[in-house]
Amino acid sequence: MITxxxxxxxxxIDDLSINLNQGLNIVTGETxxxxxxxxxxxxxxxxxxxxxxxxxxxxxxxYVELCLFLPEYKEAIDGNIIITREIYSSGxxxxxxxxxxxxxxxxxxxxxxxxxxxGQQDNQKLLDEQMHIRYLDDFAGEALLNIKQQYKELYKKxxxxxxxxxxxxxxxxxxxxxxxLLRYQFNEIEEAKLKPNEEEDLQEKRSKMLNAEKIKxxxxxASICIEENAIDSISVAIRSLEKIxxxxxKYEMILNSLKSSYYELQEVARDLAxxxxxxxxNEIDRNQIEERLDFIFSLKRKYGNNIxxxxxxxxxxxxxxxxxxxxxxxxxxxxKELKQVQSQMLKLAINMNQIRKEYAxxxxxxxxxxxxxxEMKNARFYxxxxxxxxxQFNKNGFDTVHFLISxxxxxxxxxxxxxxxxxxxxxxxxxxxxxxxxxxxxxxxxFDEIDTGISGLAANKVAMKLKKIAKNHQVLxxxxxxxxxxxxxxxxxxxxxxxxxxxxxxxxxxxxxxTLSEIARISSGxxxxxxxxxxxELRKKIA
Numbered sequence: 001m002i003t004x005x006x007x008x009x010x011x012x013i014d015d016l017s018i019n020l021n022q023g024l025n026i027v028t029g030e031t032x033x034x035x036x037x038x039x040x041x042x043x044x045x046x047x048x049x050x051x052x053x054x055x056x057x058x059x060x061x062x063y064v065e066l067c068l069f070l071p072e073y074k075e076a077i078d079g080n081i082i083i084t085r086e087i088y089s090s091g092x093x094x095x096x097x098x099x100x101x102x103x104x105x106x107x108x109x110x111x112x113x114x115x116x117x118x119g120q121q122d123n124q125k126l127l128d129e130q131m132h133i134r135y136l137d138d139f140a141g142e143a144l145l146n147i148k149q150q151y152k153e154l155y156k157k158x159x160x161x162x163x164x165x166x167x168x169x170x171x172x173x174x175x176x177x178x179x180x181l182l183r184y185q186f187n188e189i190e191e192a193k194l195k196p197n198e199e200e201d202l203q204e205k206r207s208k209m210l211n212a213e214k215i216k217x218x219x220x221x222a223s224i225c226i227e228e229n230a231i232d233s234i235s236v237a238i239r240s241l242e243k244i245x246x247x248x249x250k251y252e253m254i255l256n257s258l259k260s261s262y263y264e265l266q267e268v269a270r271d272l273a274x275x276x277x278x279x280x281x282n283e284i285d286r287n288q289i290e291e292r293l294d295f296i297f298s299l300k301r302k303y304g305n306n307i308x309x310x311x312x313x314x315x316x317x318x319x320x321x322x323x324x325x326x327x328x329x330x331x332x333x334x335x336k337e338l339k340q341v342q343s344q345m346l347k348l349a350i351n352m353n354q355i356r357k358e359y360a361x362x363x364x365x366x367x368x369x370x371x372x373x374x375e376m377k378n379a380r381f382y383x384x385x386x387x388x389x390x391x392q393f394n395k396n397g398f399d400t401v402h403f404l405i406s407x408x409x410x411x412x413x414x415x416x417x418x419x420x421x422x423x424x425x426x427x428x429x430x431x432x433x434x435x436x437x438x439x440x441x442x443x444x445x446x447f448d449e450i451d452t453g454i455s456g457l458a459a460n461k462v463a464m465k466l467k468k469i470a471k472n473h474q475v476l477x478x479x480x481x482x483x484x485x486x487x488x489x490x491x492x493x494x495x496x497x498x499x500x501x502x503x504x505x506x507x508x509x510x511x512x513x514x515t516l517s518e519i520a521r522i523s524s525g526x527x528x529x530x531x532x533x534x535x536x537e538l539r540k541k542i543a
Contacts, residue, residue: 519538
């Protein structure tokens with residue numbers, strides 16, 4: 001639901017914040033006070049077009065911010081989603097969702113699931129014919145759910161097969177060119193005889209070569225110190241201790257330890273000599289390593305960031321070569337699989353078509369009952385299902401669904417979008433929304449112009465329908481009728497004041513007594529004891 005709407009610099013609105021609540025929120029007020037601007041502002045946040053003329057006189061930008069409390073959405077932070085849109089006189093547009101910059105198109109797509117505005121035809125989802133099949137299917141509910149899910153999985157599989165079939169590498173010349181290139185790449189990698197850790201080993205050898213002189217000098221010095229100093233000195237010490245080892249066990253133990261050290265040092269001396277020989281590189285060895293590293297680098301530029309990636313790329317090439325060489329067999333196999341998948345899809349699509357036709361009649365009847373209840377007794381609503389004669393599958397089977405209506409006896413049924421009257425349109429939308437209230441997942445419904453051209457009994461019925469819808473949705477309704485105002489769970493009064501020679505819009509949240517006074521004012525034009533009593537009666541009757 002909307003918790004806060006903040007509007008700045010739109011029309012006569014200077015800086016306005018409205019805190020809304022769950023249930024039916026009714027907005028009333030003076031003519032020209034800015035009620036419609038509030039709806040326009042919501043439309044701006046829903047991604048509607050914005051005219052620079054809407055920017056408040058003397059300002060160079062407009063700003064609208066909306067806080068939605070929708071903890072079930074993954075985008076919510078602590079249950080809240082903050083949507084903002086700034087529009088400058090220069091034409092610059094800044095749209096954000098929870099502080100993340102988005103395009104107007106992204107904003108519009110995101111807000112489709114959040115808010116539905118009735119009164120501005122460019123933002124009514126019920127006027128979007130692509131949504132009609134979704135509404136019908138939601139209305140059918142469990143009867144269609146499992147079948148549709150099975151169909152969707154098959155539809156996805158069909159598209160994957162069609163994509164593979166389309167990827168046939170063109171004509172024979174194109175296939176041969178592709179094969180020649182892939183074989184060249186495969187052979188180049190194959191002939192390189194790469195080993196997984198080869199580059200690291202070569203880099204290590206190269207590093208030793210570059211430091212060969214330094215390594216050789218220090219290894220030689222260490223070897224001389226051990227052989228000419230340490231080993232000779234220990235050898236003399238051993239001979240001395242051998243002369244007295246029989247005189248005391250301690251001398252014998254020291255001698256044995258010294259002999260062990262002597263042999264270990266001899267081993268170290270041999271290792272140093274061996275290491276020195278290994279570091280005896282020549283120019284030919286160095287050039288070979290440099291050439292090999294350069295070759296590996298050239299392969300990396302073409303086939304991967306390292307040897308492992310190059311070898312994996314070779315495997316992919318080999319797979320693609322096999323696919324092209326066995327394309328005819330592969331294509332035959334795919335076509336056979338496609339036929340099987342589409343055969344299953346057809347059965348499910350026929351089943352879905354039958355279920356939709358059954359529920360289209362029920363939905364039409366229910367909406368027509370609601371229209372009659374709203375004093376549109378001559379209106380007839382139809383759910384039209386068109387099936388592609390050639391069974392061209394789409395994501396919903398082979399059906400398309402259209403909502404049509406005839407508002408007068410003898411008139412042909414027309415698409416909803418061609419209904420001219422704003423008040424008529426709002427009542428039609430209200431009838432549809434009343435029937436679909438339980439399956440419509442849109443969080444916020446906004447109604448403007450819903451009271452155009454109605455009064456008396458029709459107005460009471462409209463009020464009761466709004467009340468019913470508000471049990472499952474947050475509803476915001478701008479009205480001029482006492483009957484509809486009396487249905488409000490929360491009532492707001494919009495008025496204008498003049499500050500420093502400028503007109504500003506302000507909003508007041510009404511308590512129960514103030515709500516009764518406002519209903520009385522709307523009802524008779526003045527607040528009297530009679531009009532207040534009438535307001536109380538309306539409130540009791542509709543609440």
